[in-house]
Amino acid sequence: MTLGQVLLYFMLYTYRLITVNLSNFLTGIQKQYLQSLNRSSNDLRHECSIGEGNMGEISLNINGKVQTHDVGDNTLLVDFIRESAGLTGTHVGCDTSQCGACVVHVDGVSVKSCAMLAAQAAGSDVITIEGIGTSDSLHPMQEAFQENHGLQCGFCTPGMVMSAIELVSKNKNASEKEIRDGLEGNICRCTGYHNIVKSVKAGAEKMGV
Numbered sequence: 001m002t003l004g005q006v007l008l009y010f011m012l013y014t015y016r017l018i019t020v021n022l023s024n025f026l027t028g029i030q031k032q033y034l035q036s037l038n039r040s041s042n043d044l045r046h047e048c049s050i051g052e053g054n055m056g057e058i059s060l061n062i063n064g065k066v067q068t069h070d071v072g073d074n075t076l077l078v079d080f081i082r083e084s085a086g087l088t089g090t091h092v093g094c095d096t097s098q099c100g101a102c103v104v105h106v107d108g109v110s111v112k113s114c115a116m117l118a119a120q121a122a123g124s125d126v127i128t129i130e131g132i133g134t135s136d137s138l139h140p141m142q143e144a145f146q147e148n149h150g151l152q153c154g155f156c157t158p159g160m161v162m163s164a165i166e167l168v169s170k171n172k173n174a175s176e177k178e179i180r181d182g183l184e185g186n187i188c189r190c191t192g193y194h195n196i197v198k199s200v201k202a203g204a205e206k207m208g209v
């Protein structure tokens with residue numbers, strides 16, 4: 001082996017050593033960064049769910065049953081419903097008031113429960129998806145979704161159904177455009193919306209509103 005070849009091997013070996021160590025170093029930093037992000041978002045979610053700064057007890061009438069629980073200043077209505085009342089049919093898809101998976105009725109009006117503090121709803125009548133029907137006795141709007149294939153994974157469906165009920169209660173003969181406009185705050189990642197619109201039309205007829 002010539003001196004040139006030895007030098008070449010040495011340079012290649014050194015280069016590989018540096019790149020492997022650099023790559024491990026960067027991967028370590030990336031992992032730490034991702035772990036810190038994960039920890040921050042979990043901490044934030046935990047703080048939001050239990051609430052910071054105890055306000056004391058509040059009572060809400062949920063699906064005809066009075067629920068009294070301790071809340072924090074910043075406890076969201078959706079967390080009161082899911083975690084304090086244990087009604088997990090109301091979903092959380094974004095936490096930022098965009099997807100509509102968390103829609104419930106508060107005193108007859110559909111609201112995104114991730115965008116309302118539990119304390120703001122104190123004393124109100126709240127209806128969640130559990131309050132409109134059961135698996136043995138579906139609400140007409142739920143039947144319409146089932147019959148018209150208005151769902152696939154079902155994640156958006158509780159919020160979609162609650163919004164649809166309010167929509168057709170206000171406008172029984174809603175056109176396709178009015179239904180699409182009325183549900184623009186509800187995002188479905190599966191169905192492409194066509195069958196949801198069909199379901200809402202059918203639901204309005206079944207409800208006879």
Ligand code: FES
Nearest residue numbers: 093098099100114
């Ligand atoms: S969870 Fe409330 S709008 Fe998405």
Ligand code: FES
Nearest residue numbers: 152154188189190
């Ligand atoms: S059915 Fe899957 S998100 Fe709507």
